[in-house]
Amino acid sequence: MSDAASTPLDDASLSGRFLRGDLLSANCPSRDVLKHMTSRWGVLVLIALEHQTLRFSALRRMVGGVSERMLAQTLKWLEGDGLVERIEYDVVPPHVEYRLTPLGQEGAAKVRILADWIEGNMPAINQHWQSRQG
């Protein structure tokens, strides 16, 4: 019997796994990036910015339900990971634009694949919920 499920962490080169990025290993820093990208608002921000540069308020109006606080927080996370770029114009009524970096473009595309799949399969999933009522 193959025992594929045994102790993936005890294998050699654990540090190598972390540098390379191994999500199945506990404490791998890649999980932080995953957390940012898949956070409640992270996904939606990436998708909203995929095809356009947006200002803070415009982005907030676009992503239904975000609070200012959370939008700012999320943008900082993504900026910290190098996925989003913040461009500030030093004018009197504040003017700041957000856009994806090349890295962010790539990442957003992957996120969108997942989002599109979910949106497209909502009927099937809803149907599953219906059939298990009771």
Added chain:
Amino acid sequence: MSDAASTPLDDASLSGRFLRGDLLSANCPSRDVLKHMTSRWGVLVLIALEHQTLRFSALRRMVGGVSERMLAQTLKWLEGDGLVERIEYDVVPPHVEYRLTPLGQEGAAKVRILADWIEGNMPAINQHWQSRQG
């Protein structure tokens, strides 16, 4: 000037958006599914189950760091969405297996695309962190 960021919620057929799945709309149920699939352990469970059926304990050993409680919780979410199937054998030492449904297979593939991208780009992201120290 195009104003693409204006009030996406006020458009007609809001209920249609929900049935179809529109993540940018607040309160759309698709956000729940997204939450389950992108939850801390949801991603990892989907990936772990993608190519094999696993028992509870084996799954737990495979996904580094999950508690029993969270694994059970996550599996229930995914089962509720019709992505994971629970197969129980009525034997004396409990024996339960978890596997992906066809829908789950599809979804897991999308999640894996994202996970693989993150794992593959960790060096670039880490580098970005280095360069912004200070």
Added chain:
DNA sequence: GTAAGTACGCACAGAAATGTAAGTATCAAG
């Protein structure tokens, strides 16, 4: 007899995410 494995459920607690409300500085509109 004692410990461990199996697949959880339950209760409590702490951590983390998120929401709400208010404040900052400046300008334009009414």
Added chain:
DNA sequence: CTTGATACTTACATTTCTGTGCGTACTTAC
């Protein structure tokens, strides 16, 4: 001169998530 828009920040409250530890019912191993 009050309101609204801009892009946030900070404090506080709440909700949600996640972890820890214990209990279950039964069997095998020591």
